[in-house]
Amino acid sequence: MSDYYLDVVSRVADLPLFRQSNPATSKAAAARVREFAGEHHRAILEALRAAPGGASAIAERCGLVAHQVGKRLHELAKAGLIEETGRLVESASGRREREWRAV
Numbered sequence: 001m002s003d004y005y006l007d008v009v010s011r012v013a014d015l016p017l018f019r020q021s022n023p024a025t026s027k028a029a030a031a032r033v034r035e036f037a038g039e040h041h042r043a044i045l046e047a048l049r050a051a052p053g054g055a056s057a058i059a060e061r062c063g064l065v066a067h068q069v070g071k072r073l074h075e076l077a078k079a080g081l082i083e084e085t086g087r088l089v090e091s092a093s094g095r096r097e098r099e100w101r102a103v
Contacts, residue, residue: 052101
């Protein structure tokens with residue numbers, strides 16, 4: 001993994017993955033996120049470097065499910081690595097969703 005992606009993983013890894021008011025099951029699930037989230041972050045960033053997109057388009061480009069991408073988008077945004085474009089785009093299901101881009 002390149003130094004850039006190691007930096008990305010470490011920046012996002014410092015973010016809290018649950019609210020203090022969440023039940024113990026949510027906290028346990030958050031602990032498991034560290035096992036796969038870094039790879040998801042890397043794939044999403046690569047997809048967004050190729051072109052902006054909504055969660056559905058990003059998921060299609062990187063082989064994830066839109067729900068997985070949606071969870072990681074907010075983490076990457078909090079880390080300052082991506083941002084919304086201000087546009088709404090059509091999702092795979094025909095609904096409108098926010099478009100994102102790499103910073």
